[in-house]
Amino acid sequence: MKYEFDFERLEVYQLALEFVDEIFTILKKASRDIQFSVSDQLRRASLSITNNIAEGSGKATPKEKIQFYGFAINSARECIPMLTLCLKQH
Numbered sequence: 001m002k003y004e005f006d007f008e009r010l011e012v013y014q015l016a017l018e019f020v021d022e023i024f025t026i027l028k029k030a031s032r033d034i035q036f037s038v039s040d041q042l043r044r045a046s047l048s049i050t051n052n053i054a055e056g057s058g059k060a061t062p063k064e065k066i067q068f069y070g071f072a073i074n075s076a077r078e079c080i081p082m083l084t085l086c087l088k089q090h
Helices: 011-029 031-037 037-056 062-089
Strands: none
Touching: 011 037, 011 062, 031 037, 031 062, 037 062
């Protein structure tokens, strides 16, 4: 696989992409109530994980990188209650 950007080589980035893909698959099958209430927020939060990893990898200082990687972790935590609810309702 050819990579264009350094962050694409990161295992955590690859795992985050798989996570986002799973989220999208789950939400396609979700009930209308779930799709109406949490679908958009869960999609955005999961995408934020990959986006913050990508953005953080390009920062000049370790402090800036850590800040964006922290945002990615927080977005992952934000997904947990919504994903738990989706799975319980499935």
